[in-house]
Amino acid sequence: MKNKVLIVGGGMVGAAAAVKLAQQGLAVTVLETHPLDAMQVLTDDTIDIRVSAINRFSEALLDELQAMPLLRNARLAPYQQLEAYEQENNSLLFDCEELAATHLGHIVENRLIQASLWAQFERLGVQVEQVSGTPQAIKQDTDSVELIYPEQSYQADLLLAADGGRSVVRKLAGIGVTGWQYQQHCMGVLIKLDAPQQVKTWQQFKPSGPIAFLPMQYPYANLIWYHHGNELAQIKTLSNAQLKQEIQNHFFDLPGEFEVLQSAVFPLARQHANQYHQGRVVLIGDSAHTINPLAGQGVNLGFKDVAALASVLEGADDIGNAALLRRYEQSRRNDNLMMMSMMDACYFGFSNEIAPLKHLRNLVLKVANHAGPIKREVLKHAMGGVV
Numbered sequence: 001m002k003n004k005v006l007i008v009g010g011g012m013v014g015a016a017a018a019v020k021l022a023q024q025g026l027a028v029t030v031l032e033t034h035p036l037d038a039m040q041v042l043t044d045d046t047i048d049i050r051v052s053a054i055n056r057f058s059e060a061l062l063d064e065l066q067a068m069p070l071l072r073n074a075r076l077a078p079y080q081q082l083e084a085y086e087q088e089n090n091s092l093l094f095d096c097e098e099l100a101a102t103h104l105g106h107i108v109e110n111r112l113i114q115a116s117l118w119a120q121f122e123r124l125g126v127q128v129e130q131v132s133g134t135p136q137a138i139k140q141d142t143d144s145v146e147l148i149y150p151e152q153s154y155q156a157d158l159l160l161a162a163d164g165g166r167s168v169v170r171k172l173a174g175i176g177v178t179g180w181q182y183q184q185h186c187m188g189v190l191i192k193l194d195a196p197q198q199v200k201t202w203q204q205f206k207p208s209g210p211i212a213f214l215p216m217q218y219p220y221a222n223l224i225w226y227h228h229g230n231e232l233a234q235i236k237t238l239s240n241a242q243l244k245q246e247i248q249n250h251f252f253d254l255p256g257e258f259e260v261l262q263s264a265v266f267p268l269a270r271q272h273a274n275q276y277h278q279g280r281v282v283l284i285g286d287s288a289h290t291i292n293p294l295a296g297q298g299v300n301l302g303f304k305d306v307a308a309l310a311s312v313l314e315g316a317d318d319i320g321n322a323a324l325l326r327r328y329e330q331s332r333r334n335d336n337l338m339m340m341s342m343m344d345a346c347y348f349g350f351s352n353e354i355a356p357l358k359h360l361r362n363l364v365l366k367v368a369n370h371a372g373p374i375k376r377e378v379l380k381h382a383m384g385g386v387v
Helices: 012-023 038-043 056-064 068-073 110-118 168-172 229-236 240-250 298-313 322-350 355-369 373-382
Strands: 004-008 027-032 051-055 077-079 081-087 090-095 105-109 127-130 137-140 145-148 153-156 158-161 177-194 200-204 211-215 220-228 257-273 281-283
Touching: 004 012, 004 145, 004 153, 012 027, 012 056, 012 110, 012 298, 027 153, 038 110, 051 056, 051 110, 051 298, 056 068, 056 105, 056 110, 056 298, 068 110, 105 110, 137 168, 145 158, 158 168, 177 229, 177 240, 220 229, 220 240, 220 257, 229 257, 240 257, 257 322, 298 322
Parallel strands: 004 027, 004 158, 027 127, 081 200, 158 281
Antiparallel strands: 051 105, 077 105, 081 090, 137 145, 145 153, 177 220, 177 257, 200 211, 211 220
């Protein structure tokens, strides 16, 4: 059997792929520049400013990978309501009670998700190789693929690119991308709240871009602030006290008093690979698609990639078989593209002051909030199809 897998990148999606494929009996090696001490991260009190909104599909996958119990013992925040609005008196509110569910998803720190997956490596025999520098070339033949670094090379039956939106592996494989940079950048702000545990995440649309509130485990929360890059660059130079004043001027719906702990600014891009595989090289997660983080769907799409790839590879005699990799791409490409387009429609539809469009979008929110069965179907989709 051809069952050796190389995974470049041990982030959330790469680590999930490593655990899932190892569970299926494949021989997995993860190539990572910065290996993680999983238990140190899981027991560390340091709060990660980077968070993800994990939907119910991703939660089920993390349970299957035995990572979710570790997260429940660490830090996570289930949210029960999700609200989107432009004007306070006209909102679209999703509530888990509409589907008789206990919650819609969880807000979890990225580093904790990654560590909960790395904690599974030893028992499953996943090998980790610390690499320095970037890979220089990929050599393929009909039977194997080789990834060449300056001082070392690695050979396998299948090579997974999980090395992010600027994937070097994707470039070396000759796979192009289509996409663009958005005008806005995004600021994430970690705050400490003087308020009870929050269970609602909300997003308000503004002409300069949306703002959002993501409740983390008490007493923390994450604020998301879209704005033009030069504006956020200037705001980033403010002291925490000055930044707090700016937040109070723009985020009027925050519960209780708060303290600014940390902030970070990053550019936004949409990018989609022209194909998801080339020979025995296959793309997953951000290496295949980067999405506007408007609804926090990026890592959820990546976890769906992992589940789909594992499904087509299970029991295969040759995991690098082109027909299998085509089935993986066919199962994921349209779904990813649809989610990317939906996020762009919301982003461009609300980030302006065009009067007729402003009237239309508020009408859409109002109608959608009372749409009954349609609203419940949209909610199910947002939860990843799992209730």
